[in-house]
Amino acid sequence: MPDTAIAEAPAKAATGGNILQVRNLEAWYGESHILHGINFDVNAGEVVTLLGRNGAGKTTTLKSIMGIIGKRTGSVKFNNQEIIRATSDKIARSGIAFCPEERGIFSSLDVRENLMLPPVVREGGLPLEQIFELFPNLKERLNSQGTKLSGGEQQMLAIARILRTGASFLMLDEPTEGLAPVIIQQIGHTIARLKKEGFTILLVEQNFRFASTVADRYYVVEHGKIIDGFSNAELAANMDKLHTYLGV
């Protein structure tokens, strides 16, 4: 199935208007050509998950959308504005927030400073009381050094700090990686709650079981291309294919 057709078909399950449109996205790390023409859409209010094996290009896709990858071509439209040539600070200020795979907690900052670090880019961000309601552990550890938190708490902090900013489109890169099942469950509840609050979420996950509890739609990435896509309703019918794609 051609890429563009994949991008269009699952979008029918949309819950709102098109918010992100990625077309023919290519990206390079130095001389290495990583993305070979990625196409997909995300609609407002959805949770869309990029699935794929290690090294397939999922994280690079997020980084390319965020403007972190130096060399990239194609088209990325956010709210109908072309952002492929924008710098990452301008992309962030347009309302996209990114939570990296390695969490990016700053060791020279305490939890409070880490939490307050990203500037508010627009109105509508969650107030601190609501953030502490979602992540009560953080409130108790505000004065601790950011990197002294447990892995789960660091992940919560990494998500919490982008909720303040007013960004409505969140990109979460493997938020469950290396976490205990009970924490994964808590992060799942948080994502479901954020969806209810109206956030649109683009998720990168290798943990398919976790993704299936929160996602509306899935795209499968392989060798820097989207090779398949389906909605949550079509999941059961696609399980065999999915196992093959993910090698599980």
Added chain:
Amino acid sequence: MRATFKGTPKGSGAGSMQALYAQLLVGLINGSFYALLSLGLAVIFGMLNIINFAHGALYMMGAFVAYFLLNLGGINYWWALLFAPIIVGIFGMILERTMLQWLTGLDHLYGLLLTFGIALIVQGVFQNYFGSSGLPYAIPDQLKGGMNLGFMFLPIYRGWVVVFSLVVCLATWFLIEKTQLGAYLRAATENPTLVRAFGINVPRMITLTYGLGVGLAALAGVLSAPINQVRPLMGADLIIVVFAVVVIGGMGSIMGSIITGFALGVIEGLTKYFYPEASNTVVFVLMVLVLLVKPTGLTGRAA
């Protein structure tokens, strides 16, 4: 030969305690310059990862700008304390935008060589026009004279240099360690890519940080002008010791630079009293010892 304030030679008998206090004061004054300069170097290294060898030349420019402001524009010392750091800071920001920014991601050696070249050019230009001898810069009227503290005589200007430097150093520390802007700076030191992805214009912040570090050097230059005179090589003489201070304190450590700057000034002063022959080398001996025991410096973190 370094052009730091020499103070009174070691005395004997009843005068020896006075000589000790005098050397302590000399140490504190030199420590003030070490602290201001090493603080600027630490800020620049922390943020830009550049070992700024042009720092001494920019310190010298601060003193010359104060001299020009007074002799060409009739602008006095107090305004020079404000304008000279701004003017030299803008010059530094132009250097960063036009040259240093292209070194991002390269080995430290490139930055060191480039800034060393800049220092030689700047010093050469000033030497060409003003020779090597010092130009006089008078102590402002309000700071002339001295105070008898009972145990020693304190020249007011020297007391002012110590207090003002300490206030500026602590204000800089507060800015970096206790404010939101400082949190951006510290975070960008660790992971500039992610900080930029949060919506902060990191390249502009880097330029301003370089301007701040350079401004601190220029401020030290203005403070130094009435004590050491204004000379094209005044920065070249001082910068090697300042680098030793930064190495001892720990590259990139703000409080480490301040404390080490003042402490080494005092140690140098005490050495002048107890064993004058070693006063010019004591800082370097300490540097060697620190590098042997703790290569990241007393308060520095491993990379």
